[in-house]
Amino acid sequence: MLIGNIILAFGIDAFALPSKLIVSGSSGVGIIIKQFLPVIDISTTVFIINMLALVVGYFYLGKEFIAGTLVSSFAFPFFLAFFENIPSLAHLTNDRLLSAIFAGICTGIGLGIVFRVGYSTGGLDIPPVIFNKKFGFSVGTMINVFDLVILIGQIPFSNFEGILYGIICVLVSTYLIDRAMMLGESNVQVIIISDRYEEIARMIYRDVDRGVTFLNVTTGYLRNETKAILVILSRRQYTSFNEDVQKIDPYAFVIASDVHSVKGRGFTLPDINLPRNY
Template sequence: MDKFWKYLPHSNYATKISTSIVYAITASAAVNFFYEPGNIYSSGVTGIAQIISTLTQSAFGIKIPVALALLLLNLPLFILGWFKISPKFTIFTGITVLLTSVFMQIIPVQVLSTDPIINAIFGGVVMGAGGGYALRNGLSSGGLDFITIAIRKKTGKTIGSLSIIFNSFILLAAGLLFGWQYAFYSALAIFVSGKVMDAVFTKQKKMQVTIVTSCADEVIHGIHGKMRRGITIINGAEGAFRYDRQKVLITVVTRYELPLLKQIMKETDPHAFVSIADNVQILGRFYEEDL
Protein backbone atom coordinates (compact mmCIF):
# COMPACT_ATOMS: atom_id res chain seq x y z
CA MET A 1 0.00 0.00 0.00
CA ASP A 2 2.86 2.39 0.79
CA LYS A 3 4.24 1.80 -2.70
CA PHE A 4 0.87 2.83 -4.15
CA TRP A 5 0.53 6.05 -2.15
CA LYS A 6 3.98 7.31 -3.06
CA TYR A 7 2.61 8.08 -6.52
CA LEU A 8 0.03 10.47 -5.04
CA PRO A 9 1.91 13.68 -4.11
CA HIS A 10 -0.10 15.66 -1.59
CA SER A 11 0.95 19.01 -3.09
CA ASN A 12 -1.24 18.59 -6.18
CA TYR A 13 -3.74 16.02 -4.94
CA ALA A 14 -6.65 18.47 -4.77
CA THR A 15 -5.87 19.88 -8.21
CA LYS A 16 -5.79 16.42 -9.77
CA ILE A 17 -9.08 15.38 -8.20
CA SER A 18 -10.82 18.64 -9.17
CA THR A 19 -9.56 18.23 -12.74
CA SER A 20 -10.93 14.67 -12.79
CA ILE A 21 -14.33 15.94 -11.67
CA VAL A 22 -14.36 18.71 -14.28
CA TYR A 23 -13.52 16.26 -17.06
CA ALA A 24 -16.05 13.70 -15.83
CA ILE A 25 -18.83 16.31 -15.90
CA THR A 26 -17.90 17.73 -19.33
CA ALA A 27 -17.50 14.29 -20.94
CA SER A 28 -20.80 13.10 -19.47
CA ALA A 29 -22.53 16.26 -20.65
CA ALA A 30 -21.11 15.83 -24.15
CA VAL A 31 -22.34 12.23 -24.37
CA ASN A 32 -25.74 12.63 -22.67
CA PHE A 33 -26.67 16.08 -24.02
CA PHE A 34 -25.31 15.86 -27.58
CA TYR A 35 -23.93 12.49 -28.69
CA GLU A 36 -26.67 10.15 -27.49
CA PRO A 37 -29.61 12.34 -28.63
CA GLY A 38 -27.96 12.87 -32.03
CA ASN A 39 -26.90 9.22 -32.52
CA ILE A 40 -23.32 10.46 -32.73
CA TYR A 41 -20.37 8.31 -31.72
CA SER A 42 -17.59 9.81 -29.68
CA SER A 43 -13.87 9.42 -30.14
CA GLY A 44 -11.72 6.82 -28.42
CA VAL A 45 -12.94 4.18 -26.04
CA THR A 46 -16.09 6.19 -25.31
CA GLY A 47 -17.13 5.71 -28.95
CA ILE A 48 -16.36 1.99 -28.76
CA ALA A 49 -18.44 1.78 -25.57
CA GLN A 50 -21.33 3.49 -27.39
CA ILE A 51 -21.07 0.98 -30.24
CA ILE A 52 -21.08 -1.95 -27.81
CA SER A 53 -24.10 -0.50 -26.01
CA THR A 54 -26.01 -0.07 -29.28
CA LEU A 55 -25.07 -3.55 -30.56
CA THR A 56 -26.17 -5.33 -27.40
CA GLN A 57 -29.46 -3.47 -27.48
CA SER A 58 -30.21 -4.44 -31.10
CA ALA A 59 -28.84 -7.98 -30.96
CA PHE A 60 -29.90 -9.20 -27.53
CA GLY A 61 -32.47 -6.68 -26.36
CA ILE A 62 -30.33 -5.98 -23.29
CA LYS A 63 -28.46 -2.69 -23.35
CA ILE A 64 -25.10 -2.58 -21.62
CA PRO A 65 -24.78 0.94 -20.19
CA VAL A 66 -22.16 3.08 -21.90
CA ALA A 67 -20.68 3.86 -18.49
CA LEU A 68 -20.11 0.16 -17.68
CA ALA A 69 -18.65 -0.61 -21.13
CA LEU A 70 -16.34 2.41 -20.81
CA LEU A 71 -15.01 1.21 -17.46
CA LEU A 72 -14.41 -2.38 -18.61
CA LEU A 73 -12.68 -1.37 -21.86
CA ASN A 74 -10.22 0.85 -20.00
CA LEU A 75 -8.99 -1.82 -17.61
CA PRO A 76 -6.42 -3.50 -19.92
CA LEU A 77 -5.16 -0.13 -21.15
CA PHE A 78 -4.19 0.86 -17.61
CA ILE A 79 -1.38 -1.70 -17.88
CA LEU A 80 0.03 0.14 -20.92
CA GLY A 81 -0.19 3.46 -19.10
CA TRP A 82 1.50 2.12 -15.97
CA PHE A 83 4.60 0.84 -17.80
CA LYS A 84 4.84 3.18 -20.82
CA ILE A 85 3.78 6.56 -19.42
CA SER A 86 3.88 6.78 -15.62
CA PRO A 87 2.25 5.13 -12.58
CA LYS A 88 1.03 8.46 -11.19
CA PHE A 89 -0.59 9.33 -14.52
CA THR A 90 -2.29 5.92 -14.65
CA ILE A 91 -3.62 6.10 -11.08
CA PHE A 92 -5.25 9.48 -11.57
CA THR A 93 -6.53 8.44 -14.99
CA GLY A 94 -8.20 5.49 -13.32
CA ILE A 95 -9.88 7.87 -10.91
CA THR A 96 -10.97 10.04 -13.86
CA VAL A 97 -12.44 7.07 -15.75
CA LEU A 98 -14.31 5.89 -12.65
CA LEU A 99 -15.76 9.37 -12.03
CA THR A 100 -16.74 9.67 -15.70
CA SER A 101 -18.61 6.36 -15.56
CA VAL A 102 -20.42 7.47 -12.40
CA PHE A 103 -21.43 10.85 -13.83
CA MET A 104 -22.64 9.25 -17.07
CA GLN A 105 -25.07 7.25 -14.98
CA ILE A 106 -26.07 10.16 -12.76
CA ILE A 107 -26.57 12.80 -15.47
CA PRO A 108 -29.72 11.99 -17.46
CA VAL A 109 -29.89 12.10 -21.24
CA GLN A 110 -31.33 15.45 -22.32
CA VAL A 111 -32.41 16.36 -25.87
CA LEU A 112 -31.21 19.93 -26.35
CA SER A 113 -31.39 19.78 -30.15
CA THR A 114 -32.51 17.27 -32.77
CA ASP A 115 -30.14 18.73 -35.38
CA PRO A 116 -27.25 16.23 -35.73
CA ILE A 117 -24.84 18.92 -36.98
CA ILE A 118 -25.45 21.08 -33.91
CA ASN A 119 -25.04 18.04 -31.68
CA ALA A 120 -21.81 17.06 -33.45
CA ILE A 121 -20.25 20.53 -33.23
CA PHE A 122 -21.20 21.38 -29.66
CA GLY A 123 -20.60 17.86 -28.43
CA GLY A 124 -17.15 17.93 -30.01
CA VAL A 125 -16.34 21.30 -28.44
CA VAL A 126 -17.39 20.17 -24.95
CA MET A 127 -15.60 16.81 -25.23
CA GLY A 128 -12.41 18.33 -26.69
CA ALA A 129 -12.28 21.10 -24.11
CA GLY A 130 -12.67 18.62 -21.27
CA GLY A 131 -10.04 16.25 -22.69
CA GLY A 132 -7.55 19.03 -23.38
CA TYR A 133 -8.05 20.49 -19.91
CA ALA A 134 -7.41 17.09 -18.35
CA LEU A 135 -4.22 16.53 -20.37
CA ARG A 136 -3.03 20.05 -19.60
CA ASN A 137 -3.22 19.22 -15.90
CA GLY A 138 -1.43 15.89 -16.26
CA LEU A 139 -4.53 13.68 -16.50
CA SER A 140 -6.17 11.67 -19.21
CA SER A 141 -9.62 10.47 -20.13
CA GLY A 142 -8.14 7.00 -20.48
CA GLY A 143 -8.60 4.67 -23.43
CA LEU A 144 -6.81 5.70 -26.58
CA ASP A 145 -5.12 8.58 -24.74
CA PHE A 146 -2.69 6.01 -23.33
CA ILE A 147 -1.78 4.91 -26.87
CA THR A 148 -1.62 8.38 -28.42
CA ILE A 149 0.51 9.81 -25.60
CA ALA A 150 2.95 6.90 -25.85
CA ILE A 151 3.24 7.44 -29.62
CA ARG A 152 3.56 11.23 -29.23
CA LYS A 153 6.56 10.72 -26.94
CA LYS A 154 8.23 8.72 -29.73
CA THR A 155 7.17 10.69 -32.82
CA GLY A 156 6.32 14.23 -31.62
CA LYS A 157 2.93 14.19 -33.36
CA THR A 158 0.09 16.07 -31.67
CA ILE A 159 -2.51 14.36 -29.52
CA GLY A 160 -5.41 15.64 -31.61
CA SER A 161 -4.05 14.48 -34.97
CA LEU A 162 -3.22 11.02 -33.60
CA SER A 163 -6.71 10.75 -32.14
CA ILE A 164 -8.24 11.58 -35.53
CA ILE A 165 -6.21 8.77 -37.16
CA PHE A 166 -7.18 6.15 -34.61
CA ASN A 167 -10.81 7.19 -34.52
CA SER A 168 -11.24 6.66 -38.26
CA PHE A 169 -11.73 2.99 -37.38
CA ILE A 170 -14.61 3.89 -35.07
CA LEU A 171 -16.22 5.86 -37.89
CA LEU A 172 -15.88 2.89 -40.23
CA ALA A 173 -17.54 0.60 -37.69
CA ALA A 174 -20.35 3.10 -37.04
CA GLY A 175 -20.97 3.50 -40.76
CA LEU A 176 -21.06 -0.24 -41.49
CA LEU A 177 -23.21 -1.12 -38.49
CA PHE A 178 -25.64 1.77 -38.15
CA GLY A 179 -25.59 3.82 -41.38
CA TRP A 180 -23.13 6.16 -43.03
CA GLN A 181 -24.99 9.31 -41.99
CA TYR A 182 -24.01 8.55 -38.39
CA ALA A 183 -20.41 8.06 -39.45
CA PHE A 184 -20.32 11.44 -41.20
CA TYR A 185 -21.80 13.32 -38.24
CA SER A 186 -19.49 11.45 -35.88
CA ALA A 187 -16.53 12.40 -38.10
CA LEU A 188 -17.46 16.06 -37.67
CA ALA A 189 -17.68 15.65 -33.90
CA ILE A 190 -14.32 13.86 -33.70
CA PHE A 191 -12.64 16.47 -35.90
CA VAL A 192 -13.96 19.35 -33.78
CA SER A 193 -13.01 17.53 -30.58
CA GLY A 194 -9.46 16.91 -31.82
CA LYS A 195 -8.89 20.53 -32.84
CA VAL A 196 -10.28 21.91 -29.58
CA MET A 197 -8.14 19.44 -27.63
CA ASP A 198 -5.01 20.63 -29.47
CA ALA A 199 -5.94 24.26 -28.72
CA VAL A 200 -6.38 23.60 -24.99
CA PHE A 201 -3.52 21.14 -24.46
CA THR A 202 -0.66 23.61 -24.94
CA LYS A 203 2.15 21.48 -23.50
CA GLN A 204 2.73 19.86 -26.89
CA LYS A 205 3.22 23.17 -28.76
CA LYS A 206 6.87 24.17 -28.94
CA MET A 207 8.15 27.72 -29.39
CA GLN A 208 11.66 28.94 -30.15
CA VAL A 209 12.68 31.94 -28.06
CA THR A 210 15.54 34.26 -29.04
CA ILE A 211 16.67 36.64 -26.30
CA VAL A 212 19.03 39.57 -26.89
CA THR A 213 20.24 40.71 -23.49
CA SER A 214 23.04 42.50 -21.67
CA CYS A 215 22.24 40.51 -18.51
CA ALA A 216 22.85 37.03 -19.87
CA ASP A 217 24.04 35.48 -16.63
CA GLU A 218 20.95 36.61 -14.73
CA VAL A 219 18.60 35.40 -17.47
CA ILE A 220 20.33 32.00 -17.73
CA HIS A 221 20.24 31.58 -13.95
CA GLY A 222 16.54 32.47 -13.89
CA ILE A 223 15.60 30.03 -16.64
CA HIS A 224 17.68 27.19 -15.23
CA GLY A 225 16.33 27.84 -11.75
CA LYS A 226 12.66 27.60 -12.71
CA MET A 227 12.59 25.68 -16.01
CA ARG A 228 14.27 22.54 -17.29
CA ARG A 229 15.36 23.99 -20.63
CA GLY A 230 18.69 24.13 -22.42
CA ILE A 231 20.08 27.41 -23.70
CA THR A 232 22.44 28.17 -26.58
CA ILE A 233 24.66 31.23 -26.04
CA ILE A 234 25.90 33.39 -28.92
CA ASN A 235 28.64 35.74 -27.73
CA GLY A 236 29.79 38.97 -29.32
CA ALA A 237 26.44 40.28 -30.56
CA GLU A 238 26.41 44.03 -31.22
CA GLY A 239 23.46 46.40 -31.41
CA ALA A 240 23.29 48.43 -34.63
CA PHE A 241 21.95 51.56 -32.90
CA ARG A 242 24.30 52.10 -29.96
CA TYR A 243 26.90 49.48 -30.90
CA ASP A 244 26.67 48.04 -27.39
CA ARG A 245 27.89 44.51 -26.71
CA GLN A 246 25.22 41.96 -25.90
CA LYS A 247 24.62 38.20 -25.92
CA VAL A 248 22.00 36.22 -27.79
CA LEU A 249 20.32 33.33 -25.97
CA ILE A 250 18.29 30.72 -27.85
CA THR A 251 15.98 28.22 -26.16
CA VAL A 252 12.83 26.23 -26.89
CA VAL A 253 9.85 26.14 -24.54
CA THR A 254 6.27 24.95 -24.73
CA ARG A 255 3.36 27.35 -25.00
CA TYR A 256 2.33 26.18 -21.54
CA GLU A 257 5.66 27.46 -20.17
CA LEU A 258 5.50 30.84 -21.93
CA PRO A 259 3.88 32.78 -19.03
CA LEU A 260 6.62 31.51 -16.71
CA LEU A 261 9.32 32.59 -19.19
CA LYS A 262 7.77 36.07 -19.43
CA GLN A 263 7.83 36.34 -15.66
CA ILE A 264 11.49 35.27 -15.58
CA MET A 265 12.40 37.90 -18.18
CA LYS A 266 10.52 40.56 -16.23
CA GLU A 267 12.53 39.70 -13.11
CA THR A 268 15.97 39.31 -14.72
CA ASP A 269 16.08 41.75 -17.66
CA PRO A 270 12.86 43.64 -18.45
CA HIS A 271 14.67 45.61 -21.20
CA ALA A 272 15.77 42.53 -23.17
CA PHE A 273 14.60 42.03 -26.75
CA VAL A 274 12.71 38.73 -26.99
CA SER A 275 11.58 37.13 -30.25
CA ILE A 276 9.22 34.11 -30.19
CA ALA A 277 8.64 31.75 -33.13
CA ASP A 278 5.44 29.74 -32.79
CA ASN A 279 4.94 26.00 -33.40
CA VAL A 280 8.51 25.03 -34.31
CA GLN A 281 9.52 21.46 -35.11
CA ILE A 282 12.23 19.81 -33.07
CA LEU A 283 14.79 17.24 -34.19
CA GLY A 284 16.68 15.70 -31.33
CA ARG A 285 16.00 15.44 -27.63
CA PHE A 286 13.48 17.76 -26.01
CA TYR A 287 12.63 17.22 -22.36
CA GLU A 288 8.96 16.70 -21.63
CA GLU A 289 7.74 16.44 -18.07
CA ASP A 290 6.25 13.08 -17.15
CA LEU A 291 2.49 13.10 -16.99
Protein backbone atom coordinates in the same frame (compact mmCIF):
# COMPACT_ATOMS: atom_id res chain seq x y z
CA MET B 1 -9.47 17.05 -13.89
CA LEU B 2 -12.97 16.31 -12.59
CA ILE B 3 -14.35 19.39 -14.38
CA GLY B 4 -12.82 18.13 -17.62
CA ASN B 5 -14.43 14.70 -17.20
CA ILE B 6 -17.82 16.29 -16.41
CA ILE B 7 -17.70 18.43 -19.57
CA LEU B 8 -16.62 15.44 -21.68
CA ALA B 9 -19.38 13.16 -20.35
CA PHE B 10 -22.01 15.91 -20.73
CA GLY B 11 -21.08 16.49 -24.36
CA ILE B 12 -21.38 12.81 -25.22
CA ASP B 13 -24.69 12.23 -23.39
CA ALA B 14 -26.38 15.51 -24.30
CA PHE B 15 -25.29 15.88 -27.93
CA ALA B 16 -23.39 12.94 -29.48
CA LEU B 17 -25.57 10.01 -28.40
CA PRO B 18 -29.04 11.54 -28.98
CA SER B 19 -28.04 12.59 -32.51
CA LYS B 20 -26.36 9.22 -33.20
CA LEU B 21 -23.01 10.77 -34.05
CA ILE B 22 -19.92 8.63 -34.42
CA VAL B 23 -17.42 9.28 -31.62
CA SER B 24 -13.90 8.05 -30.88
CA GLY B 25 -12.36 6.52 -27.75
CA SER B 26 -13.93 4.06 -25.35
CA SER B 27 -17.32 5.77 -25.79
CA GLY B 28 -17.20 4.79 -29.46
CA VAL B 29 -16.49 1.17 -28.48
CA GLY B 30 -19.46 1.38 -26.09
CA ILE B 31 -21.72 2.48 -28.95
CA ILE B 32 -20.58 -0.49 -31.08
CA ILE B 33 -21.12 -3.02 -28.28
CA LYS B 34 -24.55 -1.59 -27.47
CA GLN B 35 -25.68 -2.42 -31.00
CA PHE B 36 -25.05 -6.12 -30.29
CA LEU B 37 -25.86 -6.12 -26.56
CA PRO B 38 -28.55 -3.46 -25.93
CA VAL B 39 -28.77 -4.35 -22.23
CA ILE B 40 -25.24 -3.10 -21.59
CA ASP B 41 -25.06 0.65 -21.01
CA ILE B 42 -22.30 2.63 -22.72
CA SER B 43 -21.05 3.81 -19.32
CA THR B 44 -20.64 0.17 -18.23
CA THR B 45 -18.58 -0.63 -21.32
CA VAL B 46 -16.42 2.45 -20.76
CA PHE B 47 -15.80 1.42 -17.15
CA ILE B 48 -14.79 -2.12 -18.14
CA ILE B 49 -12.42 -0.82 -20.84
CA ASN B 50 -10.89 1.63 -18.38
CA MET B 51 -10.30 -1.08 -15.79
CA LEU B 52 -8.72 -3.45 -18.33
CA ALA B 53 -6.53 -0.65 -19.64
CA LEU B 54 -5.43 0.21 -16.10
CA VAL B 55 -4.42 -3.39 -15.40
CA VAL B 56 -2.46 -3.66 -18.64
CA GLY B 57 -0.94 -0.22 -18.14
CA TYR B 58 0.16 -1.12 -14.62
CA PHE B 59 2.38 -3.93 -15.93
CA TYR B 60 3.75 -2.05 -18.94
CA LEU B 61 3.91 1.57 -17.77
CA GLY B 62 4.37 1.40 -14.01
CA LYS B 63 2.65 2.81 -10.95
CA GLU B 64 3.33 6.50 -11.53
CA PHE B 65 1.60 6.68 -14.91
CA ILE B 66 -1.40 4.68 -13.74
CA ALA B 67 -1.82 6.80 -10.60
CA GLY B 68 -2.26 9.85 -12.81
CA THR B 69 -5.15 8.30 -14.76
CA LEU B 70 -6.81 6.32 -11.97
CA VAL B 71 -9.29 9.01 -10.92
CA SER B 72 -10.33 9.73 -14.52
CA SER B 73 -10.85 6.02 -15.15
CA PHE B 74 -13.55 6.02 -12.46
CA ALA B 75 -14.81 9.58 -12.87
CA PHE B 76 -15.60 9.52 -16.60
CA PRO B 77 -17.88 6.44 -16.62
CA PHE B 78 -19.50 7.69 -13.38
CA PHE B 79 -20.45 11.04 -14.92
CA LEU B 80 -21.42 9.32 -18.16
CA ALA B 81 -23.88 7.12 -16.24
CA PHE B 82 -25.10 10.14 -14.25
CA PHE B 83 -26.00 12.14 -17.37
CA GLU B 84 -27.49 9.05 -19.05
CA ASN B 85 -30.11 8.97 -16.29
CA ILE B 86 -31.29 12.53 -17.04
CA PRO B 87 -33.72 12.02 -19.97
CA SER B 88 -34.21 15.75 -20.57
CA LEU B 89 -30.59 16.08 -21.72
CA ALA B 90 -31.39 14.02 -24.81
CA HIS B 91 -33.82 16.72 -25.99
CA LEU B 92 -31.71 19.86 -25.72
CA THR B 93 -31.72 20.22 -29.51
CA ASN B 94 -33.03 18.35 -32.53
CA ASP B 95 -30.56 20.01 -34.89
CA ARG B 96 -27.81 17.51 -35.73
CA LEU B 97 -25.41 20.21 -36.87
CA LEU B 98 -25.72 22.00 -33.52
CA SER B 99 -25.28 18.65 -31.78
CA ALA B 100 -22.11 17.91 -33.78
CA ILE B 101 -20.64 21.33 -33.04
CA PHE B 102 -21.43 21.30 -29.32
CA ALA B 103 -20.40 17.66 -28.92
CA GLY B 104 -17.05 18.63 -30.45
CA ILE B 105 -16.79 21.70 -28.21
CA CYS B 106 -17.48 19.72 -25.03
CA THR B 107 -15.20 16.86 -26.04
CA GLY B 108 -12.33 19.16 -27.01
CA ILE B 109 -12.56 21.38 -23.94
CA GLY B 110 -13.06 18.42 -21.58
CA LEU B 111 -10.11 16.43 -22.91
CA GLY B 112 -7.96 19.56 -23.16
CA ILE B 113 -8.53 20.39 -19.50
CA VAL B 114 -7.66 16.84 -18.43
CA PHE B 115 -4.51 16.78 -20.59
CA ARG B 116 -3.58 20.28 -19.38
CA VAL B 117 -3.27 19.13 -15.75
CA GLY B 118 -1.08 16.19 -16.79
CA TYR B 119 -3.60 13.34 -16.72
CA SER B 120 -5.43 11.29 -19.30
CA THR B 121 -8.97 9.92 -19.35
CA GLY B 122 -7.61 6.38 -19.19
CA GLY B 123 -9.15 3.71 -21.40
CA LEU B 124 -7.93 3.83 -24.98
CA ASP B 125 -5.44 6.61 -24.21
CA ILE B 126 -3.23 3.96 -22.58
CA PRO B 127 -2.61 1.43 -25.44
CA PRO B 128 -0.92 4.04 -27.71
CA VAL B 129 1.52 4.83 -24.88
CA ILE B 130 2.29 1.11 -24.52
CA PHE B 131 2.89 0.77 -28.28
CA ASN B 132 5.23 3.75 -28.08
CA LYS B 133 7.21 2.24 -25.21
CA LYS B 134 7.45 -1.28 -26.61
CA PHE B 135 7.70 -0.72 -30.37
CA GLY B 136 8.67 2.93 -30.76
CA PHE B 137 5.50 3.97 -32.60
CA SER B 138 4.46 7.62 -32.29
CA VAL B 139 1.80 8.15 -29.60
CA GLY B 140 -0.08 10.63 -31.80
CA THR B 141 -0.06 8.22 -34.74
CA MET B 142 -1.32 5.30 -32.64
CA ILE B 143 -4.10 7.43 -31.13
CA ASN B 144 -5.23 8.33 -34.65
CA VAL B 145 -5.09 4.66 -35.72
CA PHE B 146 -7.21 3.54 -32.74
CA ASP B 147 -9.69 6.37 -33.29
CA LEU B 148 -9.94 5.59 -37.01
CA VAL B 149 -10.70 1.91 -36.33
CA ILE B 150 -13.36 2.84 -33.76
CA LEU B 151 -14.99 5.40 -36.08
CA ILE B 152 -15.05 2.89 -38.96
CA GLY B 153 -16.63 0.32 -36.63
CA GLN B 154 -19.59 2.65 -36.06
CA ILE B 155 -20.30 3.31 -39.74
CA PRO B 156 -22.60 0.25 -40.22
CA PHE B 157 -24.83 1.53 -37.41
CA SER B 158 -25.04 5.15 -38.58
CA ASN B 159 -26.51 6.79 -41.65
CA PHE B 160 -24.42 8.86 -44.04
CA GLU B 161 -25.43 12.16 -42.41
CA GLY B 162 -24.45 10.83 -38.99
CA ILE B 163 -20.98 10.02 -40.36
CA LEU B 164 -20.57 13.51 -41.85
CA TYR B 165 -21.73 15.20 -38.65
CA GLY B 166 -19.41 12.92 -36.68
CA ILE B 167 -16.47 14.11 -38.78
CA ILE B 168 -17.41 17.70 -37.91
CA CYS B 169 -17.49 16.73 -34.22
CA VAL B 170 -14.01 15.14 -34.43
CA LEU B 171 -12.52 18.15 -36.26
CA VAL B 172 -13.94 20.63 -33.74
CA SER B 173 -12.77 18.58 -30.76
CA THR B 174 -9.27 18.10 -32.21
CA TYR B 175 -8.87 21.86 -32.66
CA LEU B 176 -10.19 22.71 -29.20
CA ILE B 177 -8.02 20.18 -27.36
CA ASP B 178 -4.94 22.23 -28.29
CA ARG B 179 -6.71 25.51 -27.47
CA ALA B 180 -7.84 24.28 -24.05
CA MET B 181 -4.39 22.93 -23.19
CA MET B 182 -2.89 26.39 -23.84
CA LEU B 183 -5.72 28.37 -22.22
CA GLY B 184 -4.35 31.25 -20.15
CA GLU B 185 -0.74 30.59 -21.20
CA SER B 186 -0.60 32.83 -24.25
CA ASN B 187 1.97 35.62 -24.05
CA VAL B 188 3.71 37.89 -26.52
CA GLN B 189 7.37 37.53 -27.45
CA VAL B 190 8.85 40.85 -28.60
CA ILE B 191 12.18 41.46 -30.32
CA ILE B 192 13.31 45.08 -30.60
CA ILE B 193 16.20 46.15 -32.81
CA SER B 194 17.30 49.67 -31.95
CA ASP B 195 20.47 51.69 -31.46
CA ARG B 196 19.00 52.83 -28.15
CA TYR B 197 18.66 49.31 -26.76
CA GLU B 198 20.16 50.22 -23.37
CA GLU B 199 17.56 52.95 -22.81
CA ILE B 200 14.74 50.64 -23.91
CA ALA B 201 16.03 47.90 -21.57
CA ARG B 202 16.03 50.32 -18.62
CA MET B 203 12.45 51.31 -19.46
CA ILE B 204 11.44 47.63 -19.42
CA TYR B 205 13.08 47.05 -16.03
CA ARG B 206 11.62 50.23 -14.57
CA ASP B 207 8.10 50.44 -16.03
CA VAL B 208 7.17 46.95 -17.27
CA ASP B 209 8.92 44.96 -14.52
CA ARG B 210 10.19 42.30 -16.92
CA GLY B 211 13.64 40.91 -17.58
CA VAL B 212 15.27 41.11 -20.99
CA THR B 213 17.79 39.14 -23.01
CA PHE B 214 20.29 40.81 -25.34
CA LEU B 215 20.85 39.13 -28.69
CA ASN B 216 23.93 39.85 -30.81
CA VAL B 217 22.74 40.79 -34.31
CA THR B 218 24.27 42.09 -37.53
CA THR B 219 22.22 44.37 -39.76
CA GLY B 220 21.86 43.07 -43.30
CA TYR B 221 22.60 46.12 -45.45
CA LEU B 222 25.19 48.10 -43.48
CA ARG B 223 26.61 45.07 -41.62
CA ASN B 224 26.54 46.99 -38.33
CA GLU B 225 27.11 44.97 -35.14
CA THR B 226 24.44 45.78 -32.55
CA LYS B 227 22.15 44.17 -30.00
CA ALA B 228 18.49 43.24 -30.10
CA ILE B 229 16.24 42.98 -27.03
CA LEU B 230 14.14 39.88 -26.40
CA VAL B 231 11.32 40.22 -23.85
CA ILE B 232 8.18 38.24 -22.99
CA LEU B 233 5.06 40.22 -22.08
CA SER B 234 1.43 39.55 -21.30
CA ARG B 235 -1.06 40.66 -23.94
CA ARG B 236 -2.33 43.43 -21.67
CA GLN B 237 1.16 44.91 -21.40
CA TYR B 238 1.97 44.94 -25.10
CA THR B 239 0.03 48.02 -26.32
CA SER B 240 1.40 50.44 -23.73
CA PHE B 241 4.85 48.85 -24.04
CA ASN B 242 4.90 49.43 -27.80
CA GLU B 243 3.95 53.07 -27.27
CA ASP B 244 6.80 53.52 -24.77
CA VAL B 245 9.30 52.00 -27.22
CA GLN B 246 8.15 54.38 -29.96
CA LYS B 247 8.65 57.35 -27.62
CA ILE B 248 12.26 56.33 -27.02
CA ASP B 249 13.03 55.40 -30.63
CA PRO B 250 10.40 56.03 -33.34
CA TYR B 251 12.61 54.09 -35.79
CA ALA B 252 12.88 50.95 -33.64
CA PHE B 253 12.20 47.69 -35.48
CA VAL B 254 9.70 45.73 -33.35
CA ILE B 255 8.67 42.11 -33.98
CA ALA B 256 5.86 40.56 -31.89
CA SER B 257 4.62 36.96 -31.95
CA ASP B 258 2.45 34.72 -29.79
CA VAL B 259 4.19 32.22 -27.51
CA HIS B 260 2.80 29.60 -25.14
CA SER B 261 3.82 27.89 -21.92
CA VAL B 262 6.44 30.38 -20.74
CA LYS B 263 8.41 29.10 -17.75
CA GLY B 264 10.79 31.01 -15.52
CA ARG B 265 11.22 34.21 -13.50
CA GLY B 266 8.21 36.49 -13.59
CA PHE B 267 5.93 33.76 -14.94
CA THR B 268 6.18 30.45 -13.08
CA LEU B 269 8.91 31.55 -10.64
CA PRO B 270 8.95 34.55 -8.27
CA ASP B 271 10.13 37.91 -9.59
CA ILE B 272 13.58 39.23 -8.77
CA ASN B 273 13.45 42.62 -7.05
CA LEU B 274 15.66 44.67 -9.32
CA PRO B 275 16.89 48.12 -8.18
CA ARG B 276 14.42 50.72 -9.39
CA ASN B 277 17.19 53.14 -10.30
CA TYR B 278 18.90 50.73 -12.71
